Amino acid sequence: MQGTVTMTTLSLRPAGQCNGSCLLAPATARQPRISWWRRQQRQTTLHRQQMQQCSVATLHNDKVDDRLGKNPCNFHPSIWGDFFLHYYDAAASSKQQQTWMVERADEVKQDVAKIVASSVAWDLHHRLQLIDALERLCLHHLFEDDINAALTQIRTVNLTDCDLHTVAMWFYLLRKHGHRVSPDVFVRFKDQEGSFLAKNPVELLSLYNAAHLGTHGEIILDEAVVFTRTHLEAILPSLEGSLAHEIKSALEIPLPRRVRIYESKYYISTFEKELTVHKSVLQLAKLNSNIMQLHHQQELEIITRWWKDMEIESKLPFARDRVVECYFWILGVYFEPCHSRGRIILTMVIAIATIFDDMFDSYGTMEECELLTNCMERWDTKFADGLPKCMKHALGKILDSYGTIDHQLASEEKYRMPYLKDFTIDLVRGYNTEVKMREEGYIPRTVNEHLQVSQRTGACHLLACASFVGMDDIATKDSFDWVSTMPEIVKALCIILRLLDDLQTYEREKLTPHVASTIKSYMKEHSVSIEIARKKIEDLKEHTWKDFNHEWLNPDNAVPRQxxxxxxxxxxxxEFMYNLDDNFTHCQNLKDTIHSLFVEPYAISF
Structure with a gap:
C-alpha cells in the first residue's frame, strides 16, 4: 500500500484483485481524471446536438402529448438531486488528511493482520467470531487469503465437543464461502420429540441463519427454519438491545441474504459499544469506512453528472429519478475501491433499465413501444421517426451511454460490449411483450408461463452480465458465454427478484393499468384467493432460494468464485430493496442509510 493518494483523480479501470490491497487504490498518472469523464460526455453527445435541440424545441411547443405533465404511478422524486455534485467534507477531503488516513490505515492493518495470524492458536468458537466480525465490518476483502485459508483448515475440524452456537457459525461461514458441508452436524442437537436443543436466543438465532443456506432435500434444515422462527418470534417481544435488533433483522431477512455494506456502520457502533472486538479492528473499520466513503463520493459525482447529461427527468417527468439510489443498490454488489469501474458501469446499466421500464410501463403507447423495440434491435435512432421527441431523445442518450461504457474498456476487453447489448435488447423485447399483454388484458394461465417472460423483465439477467463488464481479467470470454446461457443460478436470481417485486408492488399496480403479476397468474391457475396466492408466491420464493443455494454450492461450477x-x-x-416495501420506488425509505454511508464520516483525529 502506498502512503499518498491524490483524490482529485479516480480510476475507472479495475485496480486488480482487492485481496488486502485496496484500502484506497491510489491514482496514477495514467488514470483518467474526473474532468476527462466530462469531456468524454460532451464528445459522445456532439453528433446528436442538432437532434437534441430540435427535440427540446418541440417539447416546449408540444400541445398534443399531454402525458408529459402526468405522474400516473405517483413516483416520489429523489431527495438527492445535485447533492453529490457539490458535496465534500473539507477536512476529510484535504490531501493531508487523506495521506494520514491511508498511512494510518496501513499501520493498523498490520496490527489486525497479526491478530488474524495469531488466531490459528485460538479455539474454534473465537476463530469463527473473528471471521464473522471482519465480514460484518466489511474488512474481509483486506484479509481474503487468510480467511480462505482458515476456512479450508477448519472445514474438517472435530465438532463433537462444540455447542450449537459454534456448530451453526461453522456451518454458516463455510456454506457462505461455497463449502458444501453436511447438515448432519445438527442431528445430535435434536431430542426424541424432534425439537432442537437450543438453550438460548443466541443458539436459536445462529441455527436459524445457518439453516437458510439449505438446499432441496435437507429436511433437518427445513425443520430448523420452522422451529427457530417459531421460537424467535415468541421471545422477541421480551428482548431488547442488539440481540433484539439481530433477531428482528433476521426474521425480516436471514443473515446469509443480507447486504454487508448496508449494515457495516451499525456493526461498528454495536461492537464498539459492547466491546466485542479488538480496538485495532474497530479503528481499521472506521478508517476503511472513511476512505471508501471518499471513493464513493467521487463516483457519485461522476454518476450524477452522467445522469444530468441524460436529462431524462425533464423529458420524461414521471420516470423515476433514482440515480443515487441506483448507485446505492449497486454498492451492495461490490463496495471495494478496486471495483470502481464496475460500480459505475453497473450503475449506468441499472439506471438505463429503469428508464426503459418506465417508458414501457408508464409512458409509451403499444405502437410507440413496438417502434422503440425496433430501434433498439437495430441499435440506431435513424428508425425512430414516429416516436415522441422525448422518447427519441432518451434513446439517443442511452445509446451514447453505451458508447461511453465501451470507451472505458481496454482494446482486449471490447468483446464484452456485444454481450451487454444483446442482454439489453432482450430486456427491451421482454418489456414490449408485457406491454402487449397489458393492452390485451392477458393473464398468463400459470406461474410458469408468466415467468417465461417476467423472469427476464426484472432485468437481472442483464445486471448479471453487466456486473462482469467492468471487472478485471477474472471475467473472461468463457464467463460471458456462460452468463449468456441463462445458467440456473442467474435464473434463480431472476425469479427471486420477480416474486419479491410482485409481492411488494401488487397493491400499487392495481391502481393503474399494468401487466398481470405472478400473483394473478397463481390465482387464475389454482382458483384461489389473493391471500392464498400471496402465501404460495412467498413459498415459491423460498423454494427458489434453495435452487440458488444449490448452484452456489455446486462443486462442478467452473465459474470463478469472484x-x-x-x-x-x-x-x-x-431482498433488501423489496423487504416489506418497494424501497426503490419509495426511495424515502433509503435516505437514512444513504446519508450514513455517503455523507457521515467518522471523526478520527490525526
Missing part, C-alpha cells in the same frame, strides 16, 4: 459472488450479492440486494 464472479459468482457478484450474482449472490445482486440477489441479496433484491
Amino acid at each position: 464472479l459468482l459472488e457478484r450474482i449472490f450479492n445482486l440477489t441479496r440486494t433484491m
Whole structure:
C-alpha cells in the first residue's frame, strides 16, 4: 500500500484483485481524471446536438402529448438531486488528511493482520467470531487469503465437543464461502420429540441463519427454519438491545441474504459499544469506512453528472429519478475501491433499465413501444421517426451511454460490449411483450408461463452480465458465454427478484393499468384467493432460494468464485430493496442509510 493518494483523480479501470490491497487504490498518472469523464460526455453527445435541440424545441411547443405533465404511478422524486455534485467534507477531503488516513490505515492493518495470524492458536468458537466480525465490518476483502485459508483448515475440524452456537457459525461461514458441508452436524442437537436443543436466543438465532443456506432435500434444515422462527418470534417481544435488533433483522431477512455494506456502520457502533472486538479492528473499520466513503463520493459525482447529461427527468417527468439510489443498490454488489469501474458501469446499466421500464410501463403507447423495440434491435435512432421527441431523445442518450461504457474498456476487453447489448435488447423485447399483454388484458394461465417472460423483465439477467463488464481479467470470454446461457443460478436470481417485486408492488399496480403479476397468474391457475396466492408466491420464493443455494454450492461450477459472488450479492440486494416495501420506488425509505454511508464520516483525529 502506498502512503499518498491524490483524490482529485479516480480510476475507472479495475485496480486488480482487492485481496488486502485496496484500502484506497491510489491514482496514477495514467488514470483518467474526473474532468476527462466530462469531456468524454460532451464528445459522445456532439453528433446528436442538432437532434437534441430540435427535440427540446418541440417539447416546449408540444400541445398534443399531454402525458408529459402526468405522474400516473405517483413516483416520489429523489431527495438527492445535485447533492453529490457539490458535496465534500473539507477536512476529510484535504490531501493531508487523506495521506494520514491511508498511512494510518496501513499501520493498523498490520496490527489486525497479526491478530488474524495469531488466531490459528485460538479455539474454534473465537476463530469463527473473528471471521464473522471482519465480514460484518466489511474488512474481509483486506484479509481474503487468510480467511480462505482458515476456512479450508477448519472445514474438517472435530465438532463433537462444540455447542450449537459454534456448530451453526461453522456451518454458516463455510456454506457462505461455497463449502458444501453436511447438515448432519445438527442431528445430535435434536431430542426424541424432534425439537432442537437450543438453550438460548443466541443458539436459536445462529441455527436459524445457518439453516437458510439449505438446499432441496435437507429436511433437518427445513425443520430448523420452522422451529427457530417459531421460537424467535415468541421471545422477541421480551428482548431488547442488539440481540433484539439481530433477531428482528433476521426474521425480516436471514443473515446469509443480507447486504454487508448496508449494515457495516451499525456493526461498528454495536461492537464498539459492547466491546466485542479488538480496538485495532474497530479503528481499521472506521478508517476503511472513511476512505471508501471518499471513493464513493467521487463516483457519485461522476454518476450524477452522467445522469444530468441524460436529462431524462425533464423529458420524461414521471420516470423515476433514482440515480443515487441506483448507485446505492449497486454498492451492495461490490463496495471495494478496486471495483470502481464496475460500480459505475453497473450503475449506468441499472439506471438505463429503469428508464426503459418506465417508458414501457408508464409512458409509451403499444405502437410507440413496438417502434422503440425496433430501434433498439437495430441499435440506431435513424428508425425512430414516429416516436415522441422525448422518447427519441432518451434513446439517443442511452445509446451514447453505451458508447461511453465501451470507451472505458481496454482494446482486449471490447468483446464484452456485444454481450451487454444483446442482454439489453432482450430486456427491451421482454418489456414490449408485457406491454402487449397489458393492452390485451392477458393473464398468463400459470406461474410458469408468466415467468417465461417476467423472469427476464426484472432485468437481472442483464445486471448479471453487466456486473462482469467492468471487472478485471477474472471475467473472461468463457464467463460471458456462460452468463449468456441463462445458467440456473442467474435464473434463480431472476425469479427471486420477480416474486419479491410482485409481492411488494401488487397493491400499487392495481391502481393503474399494468401487466398481470405472478400473483394473478397463481390465482387464475389454482382458483384461489389473493391471500392464498400471496402465501404460495412467498413459498415459491423460498423454494427458489434453495435452487440458488444449490448452484452456489455446486462443486462442478467452473465459474470463478469472484464472479459468482457478484450474482449472490445482486440477489441479496433484491431482498433488501423489496423487504416489506418497494424501497426503490419509495426511495424515502433509503435516505437514512444513504446519508450514513455517503455523507457521515467518522471523526478520527490525526
